[in-house]
Amino acid sequence: MSVPKAFLALLHERPMNGNQLKSEFEVRTGATWPLNVGQAYTTLQRLERDELIAPMRDETDESEIYRVTDTGSQAVRAWWESPVERTRPARDELAIKLTLAATSPGVDVRTVVRVQRTESMRMLHEYTRLKAEATEGSERADLSWRLLLESLIFQTEAEIRWLDHVEATVIRESRNMAAPANEIAAWLSENERSGKR
Known part of the structure; x- marks a missing residue:
């Protein structure tokens, strides 16, 4: 399961903070793969490090809001247009x-x-x-x-x-x-x- 790609897709729709992303991910997937807040923020840090998202300060909220960058938008489009490869099966x-x-x-x-x-x-x-x-x-x-x-x-x-x-x-x-x-x-x-x- 690619949480980073899912987060990018969600941020492509609208800017959100880590808690909002966690909640939106769980709502959209029926909480089948629950995330903890730490995992959400670690994922955001990696996406920011890779310059796929950028923080933006929301004056009404103390938490940092993230938006997708142009590079991140391209990554989302590439994800939608590419098949999910099954070259290495998940451990079952x-x-x-x-x-x-x-x-x-x-x-x-x-x-x-x-x-x-x-x-x-x-x-x-x-x-x-x-x-x-x-x-x-x-x-x-x-x-x-x-x-x-x-x-x-x-x-x-x-x-x-x-x-x-x-x-x-x-x-x-x-x-x-x-x-x-x-x-x-x-x-x-x-x-x-x-x-x-």
Whole structure:
């Protein structure tokens, strides 16, 4: 998630201070990725250092108000016009957990998958409920919230499909590993009978 780019886009709309940016970011994203005030001001310092924003003093407010610079405006336009690159996937705790579970002795991967599927289904129902509530409104913030919820719904549906795939793969692999063991046991049994004759 690119908080600096999001802040630039918000400042491109109007000048704001750190608290206003934090609040606006959380409203527009449905507080899905809450920020702390320190993170907001650290981000502003980096954007100012890179000359993408500039402070301006508001006589009615003690806090510093920031505006986007020409360079910052160009950066916002470039962000809107460029795709989000997926060259380095984000760390996914669930993927890490399941890949480790699948290769760790004594771990019942099917149980891990079932527990996660239950949680994913719970979240899918929650996102669907929230989307139904958000659909009743028509404000701009509601639109961004609905779009975000739809993204979360699609991601969760994909996660559930992937969990089904993981479970099927683990079952198939355990059968494949059991087949040679069964063949060896049958061979040993046959040899024992042959040796007794």
